[in-house]
Amino acid sequence: MFMAELKMIKSASGEEITNEKGSTKFKCPNCGKYIIIRSLHERKIATRYTCPECKFxxxx
Ligand SMILES: [Zn+2]
Known part of the structure; x- marks a missing residue:
């Protein structure tokens, strides 16, 4: 399901992130249309992310 709402920001694991310490926020490096947020925990366990816009x- 890729009915992405661009205003909705969620981490790769589906959690909504506010100001979690150590989290990283960046635009999709491929299309730049979607803001990807990863928590420190997700980076530690190397959770993969997928851009809902371009599937990167x-x-x-
Ligand atoms: Zn993308």
Missing amino acids: SGPN
Whole structure:
């Protein structure tokens, strides 16, 4: 399901993130249309993310 709402920001694991310490926020490196947020925990366990816009996925 890729009915992405661009205003909705969620982490790769589906959690909504506010100001979690150590979280990272960046635009999709492929299309730049979607803001990806990863928590410190997700980076530690190297959770993969997938951009809902272009399907780009990666660990960074
Ligand atoms: Zn993208």
